[in-house]
Amino acid sequence: QVQIVESGGGLVQPGSSLRLSCVASGFRLDYYAIGWFRQAPGKEREGVSYIIISDGSTNYTDSVKGRFTTSRDNAKNTVYLQMNSLKPEDTAVYYCAVTFIRLHQLLLRPNTYNFWGQGTQVTVAS
Secondary structure (H helix, E strand, O other): OOEEEEEOOEEEOOOOOEEEEEEEEOOOOOOOEEEEEEEOOOOOOEEEEEEEOOOOOEEEOHHHOOOEEEEEEHHHOEEEEEEOOOOHHHOEEEEEEEEOOOOHHHOOOHHHOOEEOOOEEEEEOO
8 A cells, every 4th residue: 555654743842853754655755855844723724844865955944943953874775854953833744745847946836746644643832
């Protein structure tokens, strides 16, 4: 069965860290780009970061630069989103998604992706 599954969300205090995982099964991630997205209540889905698996190149939306890091473990067929210095405005459901497209200018756009996980809730509150 082909699927991707996110995990690692939770309720944390401002300034804390979380690491989200995106595990693929039924296929190899090697030829794809993986995006991380988030959607807060009442807001549109927002591109957070992406990684192109073949060369490890990454990019981030401005609001998370310097705080979030995307990485991959090819042996585990897994992509991670390390989130540090979390803020209340980071509260959202976080999704990972997969695309064949590897054009950097398109990879923070949700409609570039055609295969999505179910999401994991991240809540940052005191």
